[in-house]
Amino acid sequence: MDYYDSGEVSQFHTDLSLLDLNGKEVLRKTISVNDPLRYGGITIYQTDWSISALQIMKDGEGPFNLAMAPLKINGDKKLFGTFLPVGDTNSPNVKGISMLARDLQSIVLYDQEGKFVGVRRPNSKLPIDIDGTKIVIVDAIGSTGLDLKTDPGVPIVYAGFGALMLTTCVSFLSHSQIWALQDGTTVVIGGKTNRAKAEFPDEMNLLLDRVPEIVASSGQSTTTSG
Incomplete structure (x- = not known):
């Protein structure tokens, strides 16, 4: 991802490899918004991004993958969250550690009472102690949305537009x-x-x-x- 100085995401990229039926790579390209991959009449567009999981270490054990879910907030900014249960997970009033992220750069952590306890960057290997539980943010796993489009009639449509423009110009003569x-x-x-x-x-x-x-x-x- 590329970021603005404010920390917001400005552009996101995906490294794509196309393989033939024998598993041989025939094409590789890093695509981004407005820069798709085209091959054999198929166009692959970059449409969106999200955070699919958060990889953590808990008290030296793991790593564990916690699924991240998109949260609805006011405005158009993205926000993703996950929850790490602490104590009896079968209790109807189970509590745990909440983790929020707007991008892949930093994770905000809250204790069982919902109080802010700190911010950690993925891969920093810097632990944080929350209510007696030592947490290490190992990695933030991103995901992307791809849109595949194929339209064999595009050359005909373009040819029709070209003929229309030509006849329009001729009509002015x-x-x-x-x-x-x-x-x-x-x-x-x-x-x-x-x-x-x-x-x-x-x-x-x-x-x-x-x-x-x-x-x-x-x-x-x-x-x-x-």
Whole structure:
């Protein structure tokens, strides 16, 4: 995990190895939020993190794994807790040592009466005595949430988006069509345009002014070969 100066978690990472059917590693990558692993059409995302267990030594015995559970508190900050029973565990009013953690850096401990007794870092090997019980925090075991996604239709979707953007750009291009129909000595000119329709008649007149007229003089025959 990466931490802010305030101690809050800023980023969490997971070291992933992909193995084939023979157990051979084919790919390894450390992923984080917004940096997934992609292989063979499958994308593996880092989605969340938590603390699954707390490993402790009790009076020199162990280590024991105590399951950590998420606790509901006001706000969006994470808080995990566990409970180590002390004395008769079958008693309806069993008491014990409470341990709380917001991350993997430090564990806060409370005695049987719920009073604060101290803070210990995992792997510090520094014992703490609580109501005659010596506790050593060996390790905080983290867990992560992974989201696997596969979608073979993604290339088709992207191709569709690309075609849509291309046709949208083409629609902004102006194009016009003009045609002519000759009926005897009469020539009919027509046309259409997809844009600038108000200016199109003027453009059409300018174009027609460039077309030369052929006028046959009286008594003179005109032969056209084509």
